[in-house]
Amino acid sequence: MKSERGSGTQTHFSGQHIVKAENLLKKFDGFVAVNRISFQVETGKCFGILGPNGAGKTTTIRMVYGFSPMSGGSLKVFDLDISRDWRRIKSRIGVCQQENSLDPDLTVFQNLEVFARYFNIPNKEARKKAKELLDFIALDHRLNAPVTELSGGMMRRLVLARSLINHPDLLILDEPTTGLDPQSRHQIWEKLEALREQGISILLTTHYMEEASRLCDRLIIIDHGLILVEGKPEELIQQHVGKHVIEIAGPTQELRSFIQSTQFPYEDLGHRLIVYCEKSGDLYQRITRDFCKEGCLMRMATLEDVFLKLTGRELRE
Amino acid sequence: MIETSSTRISKRFLRVWQRNLKVYKKSWKISFIPPFLEPLFYLIAFGVGMSGLVGEIHHQGSQISYVSFIAPALIGVSIMYNSFFETTYASFVRMYYQKTFDAMLATPLSLEEVITGEIVWGATKSLIAAAIMMVVISFFGFIRFPEGLLLLPLAILGGIAFGSIGMFFSGIVANIEMFNLPVFLFITPMFLFSGTFFPLENLPHWAQQAAFLFPLTHLTSLARAFSYGQIHLSLLWEIGYLLLFSIIFFPLAILKMRQRLIK
Numbered sequence A: 001m002k003s004e005r006g007s008g009t010q011t012h013f014s015g016q017h018i019v020k021a022e023n024l025l026k027k028f029d030g031f032v033a034v035n036r037i038s039f040q041v042e043t044g045k046c047f048g049i050l051g052p053n054g055a056g057k058t059t060t061i062r063m064v065y066g067f068s069p070m071s072g073g074s075l076k077v078f079d080l081d082i083s084r085d086w087r088r089i090k091s092r093i094g095v096c097q098q099e100n101s102l103d104p105d106l107t108v109f110q111n112l113e114v115f116a117r118y119f120n121i122p123n124k125e126a127r128k129k130a131k132e133l134l135d136f137i138a139l140d141h142r143l144n145a146p147v148t149e150l151s152g153g154m155m156r157r158l159v160l161a162r163s164l165i166n167h168p169d170l171l172i173l174d175e176p177t178t179g180l181d182p183q184s185r186h187q188i189w190e191k192l193e194a195l196r197e198q199g200i201s202i203l204l205t206t207h208y209m210e211e212a213s214r215l216c217d218r219l220i221i222i223d224h225g226l227i228l229v230e231g232k233p234e235e236l237i238q239q240h241v242g243k244h245v246i247e248i249a250g251p252t253q254e255l256r257s258f259i260q261s262t263q264f265p266y267e268d269l270g271h272r273l274i275v276y277c278e279k280s281g282d283l284y285q286r287i288t289r290d291f292c293k294e295g296c297l298m299r300m301a302t303l304e305d306v307f308l309k310l311t312g313r314e315l316r317e
Numbered sequence B: 001m002i003e004t005s006s007t008r009i010s011k012r013f014l015r016v017w018q019r020n021l022k023v024y025k026k027s028w029k030i031s032f033i034p035p036f037l038e039p040l041f042y043l044i045a046f047g048v049g050m051s052g053l054v055g056e057i058h059h060q061g062s063q064i065s066y067v068s069f070i071a072p073a074l075i076g077v078s079i080m081y082n083s084f085f086e087t088t089y090a091s092f093v094r095m096y097y098q099k100t101f102d103a104m105l106a107t108p109l110s111l112e113e114v115i116t117g118e119i120v121w122g123a124t125k126s127l128i129a130a131a132i133m134m135v136v137i138s139f140f141g142f143i144r145f146p147e148g149l150l151l152l153p154l155a156i157l158g159g160i161a162f163g164s165i166g167m168f169f170s171g172i173v174a175n176i177e178m179f180n181l182p183v184f185l186f187i188t189p190m191f192l193f194s195g196t197f198f199p200l201e202n203l204p205h206w207a208q209q210a211a212f213l214f215p216l217t218h219l220t221s222l223a224r225a226f227s228y229g230q231i232h233l234s235l236l237w238e239i240g241y242l243l244l245f246s247i248i249f250f251p252l253a254i255l256k257m258r259q260r261l262i263k
Ligand SMILES: Nc1ncnc2c1ncn2[C@@H]1O[C@H](COP(=O)(O)OP(=O)(O)OP(=O)(O)O)[C@@H](O)[C@H]1O
Pocket: A028, A031, A033, A051, A052, A053, A054, A055, A056, A057, A058, A059, A060, A098, B263
């Protein structure tokens, strides 16, 4: 059997949308985990799915890579139907699952070698590709180490390498940097950026807003299986919180009344006020001059503000 | 999934088998020891220690020594153990703790291929064990050739049968401790009451009837026939029983694993 993909240029899919999900529904014995959501991943772009714990991110992408059957809706990947052409689709995608699924019985190199076989990649080509990938993720010096000896960051990088063994057109990453230190996280980001440069489409879930802002061309924020918003990260920030955020710790009653009178949108967390504003220089100056000398801070609005504003601040179970 | 059911098992299952072989080869020297030593221990214990008490055994109209009576049964038991323990404890560890199946299911492998690969691997371990034991036991002169070579295909058939039912249990147990139950209620009684260490005729009639439901009874009986070179047509019934057992439990194993893994 020959390998499905040569090792030449990356993009083989020329349609506009590499993933098209329409009214995607997933029920677990009556419990609706994904509630008829529709989204499209543009070819060659990075698409993010954000949401609190239990929002339905993993469930959604598991349907995309053909792990979980859908309870309803339609799903096209590479313009193919996942329930019929699952093998063709799966041979052209790479997946990093949320949980570590490296093979602890094998070494670093063997993990890639054995995984390549699942795609029917010939041994010689597989070994060559494995070497290249270990180079790419800077693990070539640990070739023969058992994976159980790797650090968390190394494991995550190896999982990434493993998902690239078949030259995928679409890379699906479920929280690729959770639990990593800043160094490892930045390293993964750089790798992912390099891959996107090569034309690989990426579908990603994450809890890190910084990661989403940096990597995603478009994203959706979902909660309770529903899409809350969709858009480009900067646009979402602009639309939902504006440019700046002023955080006031331990606000007094006068300050509260003052903020109320300014008509700026704000959130009152009791011990903390969060004011969203487009142009804030004057406001910030007035607050610090007239109300509080310290405990008041102005910063650029981030995706995290959007996220918290839309999904609320209560803990999820 | 009717439309794809025909393509859900391809020879790609061999990729899963190859993975297990690769891991096995890393420690084959250690893996070879049990099937090598086990028959030696048994033959010494029973041959030297017990045969004085037991003497000769009446088997199919002739008198044979006790050791030559149990020697083929040891191969049968080993075929059972190797595949059953592979597709229970070992497969469960891969599935549950190592997430190996999850990783495989993100590749073009189907669930059917993963499970088939595991069961066929279990049968392969039975085959390896049977082959090593055959060599050891042959040195004592308890196996007649060339008929004895039939033990090898028998190991594969028995391995598929016990591997399938093992995988079936893997599909339904809540946790790894629960394997104690099928081991205690299914494997151990078979080990003792399948005509392995004493002829079935020594049992009361009802127990004999029950023992005929045990796949190990037929596996042992076939192992004896092949070892002694007593080939006759009635063996087809026993082969048929093992086939039937496999044909029932192989799809059941896949069904239960599908229910367990595909959410
Ligand atoms: N196999 C299952 N059976 C029943 N319910 C499930 C199953 N898998 C997930 N769920 C439920 O579906 C919902 C969505 O889960 P999912 O794993 O998709 O969340 P997530 O967004 O990936 O969360 P996290 O950020 O914690 O990974 C949760 O309420 C979860 O409990």
